[in-house]
Every structure is written in C-alpha cells, then in structure tokens.
Amino acid sequence: MMNKLKKWITTENIVAVALFGYLFTYPMMNSAYRTMNMANFLASIILALSLALVWGYTGIFSYAQAAFYGIGGYTYAILCKNFAGPTLTPAFLLAAMAVGFLAAMILSFFMFYGGINDVFVALITMCVTLVLETFLQQTAGPQWKIGKAALGGFNGINSITKLTFGSTVMRDKNLYIFALVLLTIIYLGFRYMERSKLGYTLISIRENRERSELFGYNVAFIQMMIFSVAGAMAALAGVIYTTWGGYIVPTAVGMTQATIPVVLVAAGGKKNSTAVILFSLFYLTLSQRLAASGTQYSLIILGAILLLVVLFVPKGIIHSLFEILDEKVVNPLLNRSEKKGGCK
Amino acid sequence: MRTPIIDLQHVSKHFGGRKAVDDVSLTIEDGELHGLIGPNGAGKTTILKLITGTYELTAGSVHFDGKDISKEKIWKRVRDGISIKMQIPGVYHDLTLRDNMRIAAQRYVAPRHLNEEIDRLIEMVGIQNLGNPLVKNMPHGQQQWLEIAMSLASKPRLLLLDEPAAGMGPEETQFTAEIVKRINATGMTIIFIDHDMDFVEQIAKRVTVLHQGRIFAEGTMAEIRQNEEVAEIYLGKA
Structure with a gap:
C-alpha cells in the first residue's frame, strides 16, 4: 500500500490534484462572468488535448483540429436552426461529435491508408483548415443555406440555442461544470490510457511506425481511429464554444485558431496531458489579460514561446519542469531512484 | 522431405533501373x-524485406506455409507467423527493457499472463540477468539480443534475423550463436544474414x-567454402 502510494507521488500527479481542485472550486471563488469566461478556456483546453492525443501520444502532427472544432460548432448551429427548441440539443451535441468523427475518419482514411505521414499530414491538414475557413467566409449569400440555417459568411451563425439537458440550460456556472466534467473524463481517460495496452501501442507507433507494423500492429487503422476520436473531441470543444457564445464564425476554424493548440501542446509538453492543461490555462489567462492592450501582443508572445520551446525545451516547458522537480525534489524526498520510461 | 515454410518464386525487386533482387527462387x-x-x-536485406512485405514485389510471388502472401500487408504477415529482427535494432530507446518487451x-x-510471457521470452534469449534498464543505456549487443526476444513475442514460425551479430565482439557473437541455435532447436525456422563467416x-x-x-x-557451409567462384567474389580467397 505504502509502496503504491510512494510510486503514485510524482510532481505531475501532485500538480494534477491541485489543478483539478482549483478548477472544481473556481466557481465558488470567482464571479459568474469569470466562471463563464473560464468555460470558454475549458473548450480550448479540450481542443488542445485533442491535438495532444494525435500529436503527442500518436506522433501525427495535425493542423486540422480547428477544422473539426468548426465542423462541430457549425453542425450544432445548423441543427439548432433547423429544429426549434432546446429539447433536442443533447442529440445535436452527439450528432456534431459524430460528424467531427466521420470527417476526421474520411480524411485520415485517405492519408494513412495512402501511406501519407509526417510533414505531409501537416501540410494536408493545414490545407483542409485553410480551405474550410475560406469556404465558410464566402457563404454570405442567400444561396448558402442548409435547411433554415444560413451560413452567414464572415458573420457566421448567430443566436444559437444553448445546450440544454432537461430544464437545465448550459450557461454560466452550468456550462462551466459541464465542460469541466467532460475535461475531467477526458483527462482521466488519457491518464488511464497511458498505462494501458492502447497507450503502449500508441508509443510504439509514435516512435517507430515500421517497427510497430513488424510487431503485428495495424498501424494505418490505429492512426485512423485515433485521428477520428480526436476529431470528435475537437468537435465537442466546438459545441461548447458555440453554446458558450451563442455563435460560430469562420475565424473559429481559421489558421490562428489552428495554431494556438499547436503552441499550447508543444509548449506545455505534447506527451503530457497535465502539462498541456496547465500551460493552456496559463496562456489563455495571460492572453486575455493582454487582450485589453491588443490581441496582437498575445500572438507575438505565442510565437516567441513556440520559438523558445523548439530551440531550448523540445519536451515542453511544463513537462521539463515536472521532470526536474521529480529528479531534484520528489525522488530524493521519497528516497526513490526511479527509472524513467513509460509513455512519456 | 519436409514441407517448405517459405517459397519465393522468381522474385524481383527493382528500384528504378537498379535490380536489387533479380529473379530469385528460394525454398x-x-x-x-x-x-x-x-x-x-x-x-x-531486400529479400528479407520482400518476405516481411516491407518492400512490394516487382515480380514473382512469396508463399508462406503454402499460402500466397505476396499482396498481404506487413502486420498480417506478422500475425500469420513471420517475424524479423532488423539490421539496425528496432528497439525503443527511451523505454525500459520490459516496456519494450511489453510493446512486442x-x-x-492475455494481460494477466503478460509478465510471465515476458519472463519466458527474456529467459529464452538468456538476458534475464540484465534487469530492467533503460534501453538507451544498454550496450549495442544487448540491444540486439533484446530485439531478438521482442521478435519472438508474436510466436513466429519463421524468424528472420538481419545481421544478429553485427558490431559484436567474439564473446557476444558466441552468445548470439547460442541464442540462434537454441531458438532453432524449438523447431522455429530461421533465415539469417551475417558477414561473419565463422558465425555463419x-x-x-x-x-x-x-x-x-x-x-x-x-x-552447406562446407560446400560453399569449397566453391572457388564464391571464394573469389565473397570470401576473399583466390
């Protein structure tokens, strides 16, 4: 029992407990406005985790997460506009996730079964995001309607019904709790996966695709399924965002939106979901504070962080800090000479 | 006569204009x-890669245990019973020895038998005394042995070893020879490549x-040694 506990105590686990403790008590200590604001951050964190799944865990660098985020948001919005009333909104959420999953599956089927990998996946997914953004921006005319839903060009779709479960409308604190519960489930799923058969399969594929196939893994199928699940996750984040703001616009699908999760994941530590959440929270809070003096500053900082990370901390800032603290503080305190290894 | 486990018929592999393998039939x-x-x-190495499916055939066919596998995917061939230890050890350097074995x-x-199976495989290869180091800290020879153990994890009927003793000293080479003979003694078919004639x-x-x-x-090796043309092109004797 003591040994198990000793093994469990790592910087990452301590930070994770503190982080989720902070997030779950956040609404009690902050105003409704700030809580609502944080719900939007949680959507961005889920989006970042969807990228961590494909890139950090599986080694597929994707620029299309923003596209799936937008696909989720637009699907939810279109369904809401076509079917009045909030009763069906939970079904629309699932439908949006299913569409995100299918879109990712179709794209990844052609990529991975076509033998495309590495930088070419990055290029193709970047093109998908660009094409989708460009397409959505030119849908201002009345001919661009799906049923009763006008796509609205640059203005996007507005006044979208909020997600509602029974009589509980997902706004303010409710939306925050809903997003936080989803984030917690996803996070725990990631942490469980890291030690599971699937986790080791993903490491194998991430580190050496050819060798993995020579161990009998159907690499293309696994890549496709992971990419599809990440597509559904990004779509879920898109629905949370859409219900948060009541609108969805093409910029939500754009290149900036596509780049932010890349930096959050790279800077936090792409193989470490706790690090991704912590860094995302830090960056999103900071960028919002900076927004008062112009959003360009936050993007400049984002670019600078990316450069610094690529050059000096390729494992990610937070992940590297976890490693240093484990080595210098936690392990000596616990009299532990732990071997590194495992998923990270 | 025993049944052929692998049968290559008129197999060719061309890379552009270069004929890496040209009309080879081997049973x-x-x-x-x-x-x-x-x-x-x-x-x-190209022949081994044609057997595993890493390279597609330019011409000819590959039969494994009587079944045409020429069009089969790599992973399917592995599940059918073909396994390989690659020329450059395909081990995961940032993981421990047992994590590598787990992947393989x-x-x-079944999950509940995984540890026993890992123990059995590392014992079969004879590396049970190495403990559980990080693979990047293991010497080259030990990495080669680990990869042999990993190659056995899929319970293959045909094991391909691409230079299993490459870069090893005499003692390590001897140990590797014993591993290979021990595995073959279990009834497993082995095709290997090596440049060390004493090892071969x-x-x-x-x-x-x-x-x-x-x-x-x-x-047989004795026959090959007596072949003057072989000596000329390969063994370095006039």
Whole structure:
C-alpha cells in the first residue's frame, strides 16, 4: 500500500490534484462572468488535448483540429436552426461529435491508408483548415443555406440555442461544470490510457511506425481511429464554444485558431496531458489579460514561446519542469531512484 | 522431405533501373536454419524485406506455409507467423527493457499472463540477468539480443534475423550463436544474414550465396567454402 502510494507521488500527479481542485472550486471563488469566461478556456483546453492525443501520444502532427472544432460548432448551429427548441440539443451535441468523427475518419482514411505521414499530414491538414475557413467566409449569400440555417459568411451563425439537458440550460456556472466534467473524463481517460495496452501501442507507433507494423500492429487503422476520436473531441470543444457564445464564425476554424493548440501542446509538453492543461490555462489567462492592450501582443508572445520551446525545451516547458522537480525534489524526498520510461 | 515454410518464386525487386533482387527462387524448409550471405549490395536485406512485405514485389510471388502472401500487408504477415529482427535494432530507446518487451508481446498474450510471457521470452534469449534498464543505456549487443526476444513475442514460425551479430565482439557473437541455435532447436525456422563467416559456419545448416541480386550458389557451409567462384567474389580467397 505504502509502496503504491510512494510510486503514485510524482510532481505531475501532485500538480494534477491541485489543478483539478482549483478548477472544481473556481466557481465558488470567482464571479459568474469569470466562471463563464473560464468555460470558454475549458473548450480550448479540450481542443488542445485533442491535438495532444494525435500529436503527442500518436506522433501525427495535425493542423486540422480547428477544422473539426468548426465542423462541430457549425453542425450544432445548423441543427439548432433547423429544429426549434432546446429539447433536442443533447442529440445535436452527439450528432456534431459524430460528424467531427466521420470527417476526421474520411480524411485520415485517405492519408494513412495512402501511406501519407509526417510533414505531409501537416501540410494536408493545414490545407483542409485553410480551405474550410475560406469556404465558410464566402457563404454570405442567400444561396448558402442548409435547411433554415444560413451560413452567414464572415458573420457566421448567430443566436444559437444553448445546450440544454432537461430544464437545465448550459450557461454560466452550468456550462462551466459541464465542460469541466467532460475535461475531467477526458483527462482521466488519457491518464488511464497511458498505462494501458492502447497507450503502449500508441508509443510504439509514435516512435517507430515500421517497427510497430513488424510487431503485428495495424498501424494505418490505429492512426485512423485515433485521428477520428480526436476529431470528435475537437468537435465537442466546438459545441461548447458555440453554446458558450451563442455563435460560430469562420475565424473559429481559421489558421490562428489552428495554431494556438499547436503552441499550447508543444509548449506545455505534447506527451503530457497535465502539462498541456496547465500551460493552456496559463496562456489563455495571460492572453486575455493582454487582450485589453491588443490581441496582437498575445500572438507575438505565442510565437516567441513556440520559438523558445523548439530551440531550448523540445519536451515542453511544463513537462521539463515536472521532470526536474521529480529528479531534484520528489525522488530524493521519497528516497526513490526511479527509472524513467513509460509513455512519456 | 519436409514441407517448405517459405517459397519465393522468381522474385524481383527493382528500384528504378537498379535490380536489387533479380529473379530469385528460394525454398526454405520448415525447421531449417538458413544463412544468406553475399557481399554488400547482393540483395540479402531486400529479400528479407520482400518476405516481411516491407518492400512490394516487382515480380514473382512469396508463399508462406503454402499460402500466397505476396499482396498481404506487413502486420498480417506478422500475425500469420513471420517475424524479423532488423539490421539496425528496432528497439525503443527511451523505454525500459520490459516496456519494450511489453510493446512486442501485448498483442499475443492475455494481460494477466503478460509478465510471465515476458519472463519466458527474456529467459529464452538468456538476458534475464540484465534487469530492467533503460534501453538507451544498454550496450549495442544487448540491444540486439533484446530485439531478438521482442521478435519472438508474436510466436513466429519463421524468424528472420538481419545481421544478429553485427558490431559484436567474439564473446557476444558466441552468445548470439547460442541464442540462434537454441531458438532453432524449438523447431522455429530461421533465415539469417551475417558477414561473419565463422558465425555463419557455426550455426547455418544450409547457406545461399547472393551476388548482384541473384542466387550464386547454395549448399552447406562446407560446400560453399569449397566453391572457388564464391571464394573469389565473397570470401576473399583466390
């Protein structure tokens, strides 16, 4: 029992407990406005985790997460506009996730079964995001309607019904709790996966695709399924965002939106979901504070962080800090000479 | 006569205008320990990669245990019973020895038996005394042995070893020879490539000599040693 506990105590686990403790008590200590604001951050964190799944865990660098985020948001919005009333909104959420999953599956089927990998996946997914953004921006005319839903060009779709479960409308604190519960489930799923058969399969594929196939893994199928699940996750984040703001616009699908999760994941530590959440929270809070003096500053900082990370901390800032603290503080305190290894 | 486990018929592999393997027909019987030798560029590794499916055939066919696998995917061939230890060890450097074994074995054994299976495999190869180091801290020879153990995890009927003793000293080479013989003694068919003639002589029951993508000679090592043409092109004797 003591040994198990000793093994469990790592910087990452301590930070994770503190982080989720902070997030779950956040609404009690902050105003409704700030809580609502944080719900939007949680959507961005889920989006970042969807990228961590494909890139950090599986080694597929994707620029299309923003596209799936937008696909989720637009699907939810279109369904809401076509079917009045909030009763069906939970079904629309699932439908949006299913569409995100299918879109990712179709794209990844052609990529991975076509033998495309590495930088070419990055290029193709970047093109998908660009094409989708460009397409959505030119849908201002009345001919661009799906049923009763006008796509609205640059203005996007507005006044979208909020997600509602029974009589509980997902706004303010409710939306925050809903997003936080989803984030917690996803996070725990990631942490469980890291030690599971699937986790080791993903490491194998991430580190050496050819060798993995020579161990009998159907690499293309696994890549496709992971990419599809990440597509559904990004779509879920898109629905949370859409219900948060009541609108969805093409910029939500754009290149900036596509780049932010890349930096959050790279800077936090792409193989470490706790690090991704912590860094995302830090960056999103900071960028919002900076927004008062112009959003360009936050993007400049984002670019600078990316450069610094690529050059000096390729494992990610937070992940590297976890490693240093484990080595210098936690392990000596616990009299532990732990071997590194495992998923990270 | 025993049944052939692998049967290559008129197999060719061309890279652009270069014929890496050119109309090779090779039949290996079940349980054989067969060496492929030849100078660099003779097509030895290419033949192994044609058997695993890493390379697509330009012409010809590959039959495994009587079944045409020429069009089968790599992973399917592995599940059918073909496994390989690659020329450059395909081990995961940032993981521990047992984590490497887990990656190789977890598909083929129920989770509750995974640890026992890993123990069995590392004992079979004889690396049970190494403990559980990070692979990047293991010497090259030990990485080669680990990869042999990993290759056995899919319970193959045909094991391909691409230079299993490359870069090893005499003691390590001897240990590797014992591993290969021990595995073959379980009934597993082995095709291996190596440049160390003493190593080949020590373990191979039959040998095929390749030269410029074609089969140049076949026979026991003693027969090959007596072949003057082989000596000229490969063994360095006039």
